[in-house]
Amino acid sequence: MKALVPVKRVIDYNVKVRVKADGSGVDLANVKMSMNPFDEIAVEEAIRLKEAGKVDEIVAVSIGVKQAQETLRTALAMGADRAILVVATDDVHADIEPLAVAKILKAIVDEEQPGLVLCGKQAIDNDMNATGQMLSALLGWSQATFASEVDVEGNSAKITREVDGGLQTISVKMPAIVTVDLRLNEPRYASLPNIMKAKKKPLDEKSAADYGVDVSPRLEVVKTEEPAQRAAGITVGSVDELIEKLKEAGAV
Amino acid sequence: MAVLLLAEVTGGELAMDATAKAVTAAQALGDVTVLAAGASAAAAGDAAAKIAGVSKVLVAEDASLGHRLAEPTAALIASLAGDYEHIVAPATTDAKNILPRVAALLDVMIISDATAVVDGATFERPIYAGNAIQTMKSSDAKKVITFRTANFDAAGEGGSASVETISAADNPGLSEWVENKVAKSDRPELTSAGIVVSGGRGVGSEEDFALIETLADKLGAAVGASRAAVDSGYAANDLQVGQTGKVVAPELYVAVGISGAIQHLAGMKDSKVIVAINKDEEAPIFQVADFGLVADLFDAVPELTQKL
Ligand SMILES: Cc1cc2nc3c(=O)[nH]c(=O)nc-3n(C[C@H](O)[C@H](O)[C@H](O)COP(=O)(O)OP(=O)(O)OC[C@H]3O[C@@H](n4cnc5c(N)ncnc54)[C@H](O)[C@@H]3O)c2cc1C
Ligand SMILES: Nc1ncnc2c1ncn2[C@@H]1O[C@H](COP(=O)(O)O)[C@@H](O)[C@H]1O
Numbered sequence: 001m002k003a004l005v006p007v008k009r010v011i012d013y014n015v016k017v018r019v020k021a022d023g024s025g026v027d028l029a030n031v032k033m034s035m036n037p038f039d040e041i042a043v044e045e046a047i048r049l050k051e052a053g054k055v056d057e058i059v060a061v062s063i064g065v066k067q068a069q070e071t072l073r074t075a076l077a078m079g080a081d082r083a084i085l086v087v088a089t090d091d092v093h094a095d096i097e098p099l100a101v102a103k104i105l106k107a108i109v110d111e112e113q114p115g116l117v118l119c120g121k122q123a124i125d126n127d128m129n130a131t132g133q134m135l136s137a138l139l140g141w142s143q144a145t146f147a148s149e150v151d152v153e154g155n156s157a158k159i160t161r162e163v164d165g166g167l168q169t170i171s172v173k174m175p176a177i178v179t180v181d182l183r184l185n186e187p188r189y190a191s192l193p194n195i196m197k198a199k200k201k202p203l204d205e206k207s208a209a210d211y212g213v214d215v216s217p218r219l220e221v222v223k224t225e226e227p228a229q230r231a232a233g234i235t236v237g238s239v240d241e242l243i244e245k246l247k248e249a250g251a252v
Numbered sequence: 253m254a255v256l257l258l259a260e261v262t263g264g265e266l267a268m269d270a271t272a273k274a275v276t277a278a279q280a281l282g283d284v285t286v287l288a289a290g291a292s293a294a295a296a297g298d299a300a301a302k303i304a305g306v307s308k309v310l311v312a313e314d315a316s317l318g319h320r321l322a323e324p325t326a327a328l329i330a331s332l333a334g335d336y337e338h339i340v341a342p343a344t345t346d347a348k349n350i351l352p353r354v355a356a357l358l359d360v361m362i363i364s365d366a367t368a369v370v371d372g373a374t375f376e377r378p379i380y381a382g383n384a385i386q387t388m389k390s391s392d393a394k395k396v397i398t399f400r401t402a403n404f405d406a407a408g409e410g411g412s413a414s415v416e417t418i419s420a421a422d423n424p425g426l427s428e429w430v431e432n433k434v435a436k437s438d439r440p441e442l443t444s445a446g447i448v449v450s451g452g453r454g455v456g457s458e459e460d461f462a463l464i465e466t467l468a469d470k471l472g473a474a475v476g477a478s479r480a481a482v483d484s485g486y487a488a489n490d491l492q493v494g495q496t497g498k499v500v501a502p503e504l505y506v507a508v509g510i511s512g513a514i515q516h517l518a519g520m521k522d523s524k525v526i527v528a529i530n531k532d533e534e535a536p537i538f539q540v541a542d543f544g545l546v547a548d549l550f551d552a553v554p555e556l557t558q559k560l
Binding site for chain 1: 262319321322323326344345346348349350351352353354355356357359360361362363364365370374377378379380381382383384385386387388389390391392424425426427428429430431432433434435443447471479482483488489490495496498503504514515521524525526527533538540541542543544545546547552555556559560
């Protein structure tokens with residue numbers, strides 16, 4: 001079985017985000033970019049499935065600017081076998097919406113015929129939490145979101161999902177779309193020799209037009225603002241003072 | 253203009269708080285029809301009919317809708333979509349599972365975690381873990397939206413909407429429910445509690461997490477946790493507060509042994525009063541705290557619990 005893993009290039013999760021003065025978005029020029037943390041978990045899971053003999057090839061896909069190549073090289077260095085870069089914009093500030101990403105991914109799935117797609121649960125830039133679900137709808141495949149355990153057994157997979165009330169286990173028919181949550185695994189670091197080897201692994205470059213997908217956004221950004229700042233607080237010297245302040249504030 | 257609102261139904265019961273908050277958001281968009289779907293959903297539908305501002309309730313009962321599996325529930329909503337301009341739900345894990353699927357079936361974008369309604373096509377939503385708030389205008393014919401409940405007050409009671417029974421859509425039969433592991437607790441529910449006490453990695457162990465629970469019980473509070481506390485097994489996954497966990501905005505939020513990473517702040521910085529107890533005076537959590545106590549939690553928390 002082939003596994004397809006969509007990986008997104010996003011601002012590194014440690015970077016302090018700055019809103020652009022013109023309100024058009026967040027400043028992404030010259031900031032550190034990394035693979036979306038959830039996607040690292042998805043790549044790791046695909047590698048573990050390969051190590052367990054349940055997957056025989058891992059294809060990583062990224063959609064966005066040309067620089068997303070670096071993200072794909074990271075996936076290849078971790079252990080993906082080949083990569084597909086879909087250049088859909090040349091503007092580092094343009095975010096391709098989940099619906100357009102899902103349409104491109106559907107076209108790639110039609111070509112590649114994977115048995116499993118492992119997505120992240122959410123991209124930490126747009127915080128949409130939508131692409132996997134949308135891809136699943138477009139393909140008419142089964143869907144298991146927020147996975148903290150993945151157990152592939154032949155024609156089905158048992159997936160434990162992190163939900164508001166605790167954990168839910170479902171069994172999905174293959175082929176399936178799984179979106180991964182934080183506690184599924186701990187992603188490995190790519191070793192230096194693997195980083196070198198990754199440079200030789202195949203990376204195909206395509207464009208959104210190759211798949212006939214219109215990536216123009218459905219949601220127009222009217223403005224982007226900093227969130228309201230909280231007023232400065234105070235340091236209390238003791239538990240007694242804390243209780244006193246809380247009583248004054250009517251909080252207890 | 254009509255709005256279809258997917259009620260939060262768990263095990264046949266209506267989650268009143270989440271649903272009533274979404275009703276408040278939806279009312280700004282038009283006439284609200286609530287859909288109660290489940291293996292049993294009639295009681296939930298009756299409860300939803302009593303929410304002020306709901307004009308109609310649709311009840312769909314079918315085994316396939318029992319555990320809110322995405323495929324049959326999304327198919328049902330898509331089959332009803334013709335009558336509505338907006339399809340909305342509270343931003344619970346159920347809705348986040350289902351509504352993007354609905355949006356794709358309708359070939360429209362999803363607007364996730366909206367925090368404010370500007371007009372029928374324009375919404376605010378946080379991005380980058382709440383470090384920016386974006387106003388987005390949709391050009392889609394239908395708008396599919398999840399609303400972040402922490403930002404809306406619950407609609408009151410006193411409604412008397414009509415209730416109509418409808419049938420489920422065909423079950424595509426792609427997935428099956430196996431089991432739930434639900435932590436039973438008598439404490440208030442995290443996202444609707446007036447007070448939340450959260451513990452982080454600083455608490456150090458699952459046993460010592462009892463310190464957090466005892467303080468919470470003294471305050472009648474819900475218990476929350478940082479990702480580090482959940483990853484380390486001190487607390488259950490459904491207690492995680494943050495960018496990728498639950499978003500809370502209680503009257504009082506007490507953060508104990510939590511450093512205050514942006515991903516955690518994203519889930520609690522709209523709380524009315526924030527208390528931080530941390531032994532590191534440089535911890536970023538103090539930047540959002542109204543009252544900061546620099547202390548060892550193993551001294552401060554028992555003392556606080558005892559003196560309250
Ligand atoms: C993709 C992604 C998503 C994430 N989503 C979330 C999320 O939703 N929610 C979330 O919380 N995190 C999330 N995180 C993790 C986040 O970045 C931090 O790692 C996490 O919040 C740290 O948890 P913590 O504050 O408990 O632990 P630490 O950062 O280790 O802080 C522990 C604190 O305890 C204090 N302490 C230690 N001992 C004591 C003592 N005896 N008395 C008093 N204080 C003490 C220390 O001074 C320290 O400040 C996410 C990360 C990523 C990459
Ligand atoms: N531009 C993209 N390129 C590759 N994968 C993506 C892209 N956008 C989203 N994804 C995948 O979809 C997941 C969820 O993203 P989102 O729906 O934007 O929150 C991510 O974790 C990725 O696995």
